[in-house]
Amino acid sequence: MTSSAALRHDEPGAARPLRDLWRHHRRYRPRVVAATAATTLNTAADVLPELLLGVAVDVVVRGSDSFAATLFGVEGRFEQLLIVALVNVVVWMIESATDYAASLLWRGLAQAVEHDLRVETYANVQELDVSWHEGSAPGRVLSVVSDDVNQLERFLDTGARVILHTFWTVVFVGAVFAATSWTMTLLAFLPVPVIVVGSIVFQRRLEPLYTAVRARAGDVSATIATNLGGLTTIKAFTAEAREVERVREVSDGYRDANLRAIRYSSAFVPLIRMAILAGFTSTLLLGGWLVINGRLEVGLYTVLVFMTQRLLWPLTDLGETLDLYQRAMASTRRIFALLRERGDQQPGTGVLAPPVRGSVELRGVRFGYADGPDVLRGLDLVVPAGQTHAVVGSTGAGKSSLLRLVLRFSDPREGQVLLDGTDVRELGWDALRGAIGYVSQDVFLFHGTVRDNLAYGRVDATDEQVQEAARQAEAHAFITALPQGYDTVVGERGQTLSGGQRQRIALARAILRDPALLVLDEATSAVDTETEAAIQRSLAAVTASRTALVVAHRLSTVRDADRIWVLADGRVAEAGSHDELVEAGGIYAGLWAVQTGEAAEMGAGAR
Numbered sequence: 043m044t045s046s047a048a049l050r051h052d053e054p055g056a057a058r059p060l061r062d063l064w065r066h067h068r069r070y071r072p073r074v075v076a077a078t079a080a081t082t083l084n085t086a087a088d089v090l091p092e093l094l095l096g097v098a099v100d101v102v103v104r105g106s107d108s109f110a111a112t113l114f115g116v117e118g119r120f121e122q123l124l125i126v127a128l129v130n131v132v133v134w135m136i137e138s139a140t141d142y143a144a145s146l147l148w149r150g151l152a153q154a155v156e157h158d159l160r161v162e163t164y165a166n167v168q169e170l171d172v173s174w175h176e177g178s179a180p181g182r183v184l185s186v187v188s189d190d191v192n193q194l195e196r197f198l199d200t201g202a203r204v205i206l207h208t209f210w211t212v213v214f215v216g217a218v219f220a221a222t223s224w225t226m227t228l229l230a231f232l233p234v235p236v237i238v239v240g241s242i243v244f245q246r247r248l249e250p251l252y253t254a255v256r257a258r259a260g261d262v263s264a265t266i267a268t269n270l271g272g273l274t275t276i277k278a279f280t281a282e283a284r285e286v287e288r289v290r291e292v293s294d295g296y297r298d299a300n301l302r303a304i305r306y307s308s309a310f311v312p313l314i315r316m317a318i319l320a321g322f323t324s325t326l327l328l329g330g331w332l333v334i335n336g337r338l339e340v341g342l343y344t345v346l347v348f349m350t351q352r353l354l355w356p357l358t359d360l361g362e363t364l365d366l367y368q369r370a371m372a373s374t375r376r377i378f379a380l381l382r383e384r385g386d387q388q389p390g391t392g393v394l395a396p397p398v399r400g401s402v403e404l405r406g407v408r409f410g411y412a413d414g415p416d417v418l419r420g421l422d423l424v425v426p427a428g429q430t431h432a433v434v435g436s437t438g439a440g441k442s443s444l445l446r447l448v449l450r451f452s453d454p455r456e457g458q459v460l461l462d463g464t465d466v467r468e469l470g471w472d473a474l475r476g477a478i479g480y481v482s483q484d485v486f487l488f489h490g491t492v493r494d495n496l497a498y499g500r501v502d503a504t505d506e507q508v509q510e511a512a513r514q515a516e517a518h519a520f521i522t523a524l525p526q527g528y529d530t531v532v533g534e535r536g537q538t539l540s541g542g543q544r545q546r547i548a549l550a551r552a553i554l555r556d557p558a559l560l561v562l563d564e565a566t567s568a569v570d571t572e573t574e575a576a577i578q579r580s581l582a583a584v585t586a587s588r589t590a591l592v593v594a595h596r597l598s599t600v601r602d603a604d605r606i607w608v609l610a611d612g613r614v615a616e617a618g619s620h621d622e623l624v625e626a627g628g629i630y631a632g633l634w635a636v637q638t639g640e641a642a643e644m645g646a647g648a649r
C-alpha cells in the first residue's frame with residue numbers, strides 16, 4: 043500500500059507545493075489573474091501620490107517653468123496646484139477602489155481554496171482502505187484537514203497580496219528612479235540584492251524547520267484525539283497525570299520545533315532594516331549633495347527620498363510574509379501528500395444480476411494483517427442463498443476477520459471471496475456493500491436522533507418502515523420509552539443507550555436496508571439474558587427471508603442455524619448443524635458443554 047509516511051514523519055511529501063496548488067485549482071486561474079491585476083493597479087495608484095508630491099514641490103519652486111506647467115499648459119501656480127490636487131483625488135479614489143477589489147478577490151480566493159481542499163481531502167481520506175486508517179492516528183488526519191488547510195488560507199488571505207504589492211512597488215519605483223537619475227537608482231537599489239539573497243537563504247533554512255513544526259502539530263492532535271476517545275479508560279485507571287504528561291511531551295516537541303523556527307525568522311527583519319538604513323542614508327546624502335550643486339531639482343529630490351522610503355520599508359514586511367509563506371508551504375505539502383494517498387483496494391465496476399440472493403463463498407482464503415502472520419490459512423466456506431450460517435471459535439480465531447473479507451474491508455492474500463458467485467473484487471462498492479446489512483461488534487451511532495440513526499442506510503425510509511424495522515429488531519418498545527421516543531438524541535456525545543440497546547438499533551438499521559445478506563458480528567457476550575433472548579427472536583424473524591452470516595459468541599443464539607462453522611487455527615475445523623456437532627464430540631461440543639455448564643452453574647447460583 044502507499045504509505046502514510048508523509049503524515050507520520052518529517053518527510054516533505056509533495057515537492058513543489060505552489061505548482062501543485064496552481065495545477066490543482068485550474069478553475070480559479072481567471073480569479074488569480076483578476077486579483078493580480080487589481081493588486082498591480084492598486085500598487086501603481088499607491089506610488090503615484092509621492093510623485094504628485096514632487097510635482098507640487100516643483101510647482102511651488104519653479105512656477106511657470108515647472109513640470110506641471112509644461113504638461114498641462116497652465117501658467118499660474120495655484121491653477122497648477124489645483125490640477126495636481128484633482129489628479130491626486132482621482133488617484134486616491136482608484137487606490138481605494140482597487141484596494142477593495144484586490145482584498146475581495148484574494149480573500150475570496152483564499153476561502154474558496156480552503157473550502158475545496160478541506161472537502162477534497164476529507165473525501166479522499168474517506169475513500170482510503172480500512173487498513174490505511176488502522177495504520178494512521180485519526181488526530182493526524184484531522185490536523186491536516188483543519189490546521190494545515192487553515193494555515194494555507196492565512197497565507198492566501200494576505201501573504202500573496204503583500205508579495206505582489208512589494209514586487210510591483212519595486213518595479214514602479216525602479217522605473218521612476220531609472221527615468222530620473224542612474225546614480226540615485228544604484229544607491230536606492232543597493233540594499234535590494236542583500237534583501238533578496240538574505241530572503242532566499244532565510245527561506246531555505248526555514249523550510250525544514252516548518253516541515254518539522256507541522257509534523258509536531260500532527261503529533262499533538264493525534265495524541266489529544268486518541269486520549270479524548272479513551273477518556274473513560276484514562277479515568278478508570280486514574281491515569282490522568284500520566285496522560286497530561288504525555289500531552290506535555292508532544293506539546294514540548296511542538297513548542298521546541300516552533301522556537302527553532304522563530305529564532306531564524308526573527309533574525310531576518312533586523313537584517314533587512316540595516317540594509318534599508320544604508321540605502322536610505324545614501325539617497326538622502328547623495329541627493330542633497332546633487333541639489334546643492336544644482337544637478338538635481340528640489341522636486342525630484344523630494345520624490346526620490348520619499349520613493350526610497352516607499353521602496354524599502356515594504357521589504358521589512360517581506361520577512362513576516364515569507365515566514366507565513368514557508369509555514370503555508372509546509373502545510374500544503376502535507377495536504378497534497380494526503381490528497382495523493384491511494385489505498386490498495388480499488389473497487390470493481392461489476393454489479394450483481396438481480397435478484398441478489400446473498401450467497402457467500404470463501405475459496406482457499408489466506409489472510410493476515412499488514413506484515414503480520416496469516417490469521418486465516420486456507421479457509422473454505424459456503425453459505426447458500428437463503429440460509430443462516432454461524433461462525434464460532436475461540437477468541438482470536440479469525441471470525442471477525444472473515445466478515446471483514448466479505449465486506450471487502452480487506453482483501454485476502456490468496457484465494458477468493460464470492461458474493462452470488464462473483465468475486466467481490468469485481469464489484470463496485472454499491473453493488474457489494476449495498477447488498478449487505480452489517481452489524482459490527484462495536485456499534486457506532488452518529489450524533490443525531492434515534493430515527494436518523496435507524497434511517498442511516500436508507501434516508502428516504504418512511505416513519506412506518508423505520509418503526510417496522512425497529513419492531514423486528516425488538517427495539518421499538520425501548521425506543522418509545524425514551525424521553526422523546528424516536529426523536530431522542532443519541533450518539534457520539536449523547537451516549538444515552540446501553541450496549542444491548544445500541545446493538546438492537548444497529549440491527550434495525552441493517553434490517554431497514556432490506557439487504558440480501560445480513561452479516562452480524564454479534565457481541566452478545568455484552569448483553570443480558572433478556573436482551574440475548576430478544577436478539578435471538580429477532581434474528582429468527584429477520585433471517586427467515588434472507589441469507590445470513592453470523593459470528594456468535596454465545597452458542598445458544600445460533601443453535602438453530604442451518605450450519606455452524608467452527609474455526610480453529612485459521613481453518614475450518616468442524617462444520618455441521620448444532621446437533622451434528624454436539625454429536626461429533628469435537629471442539630464445538632466442548633465449547634457447548636462449557637457454555638451450558640456455565641449457564642447451569644449461574645442458574646444454580648441464582649437459586
Ligand SMILES: Nc1ncnc2c1ncn2[C@@H]1O[C@H](COP(=O)(O)OP(=O)(O)OP(=O)(O)O)[C@@H](O)[C@H]1O
Nearest residue numbers: 176411414417435436437438439440441442443444
Ligand atoms: N486490525 C487488525 N490489525 C492487526 N491484527 C488484527 C487486527 N484485527 C485482528 N487482528 C488479529 O487477527 C487475529 C484474529 O482476530 P479476529 O478479530 O478476526 O478474531 P475473532 O475470532 O473475531 O476474535 P473475537 O472472538 O475475540 O472477536 C487476532 O490474532 C488479532 O490479533
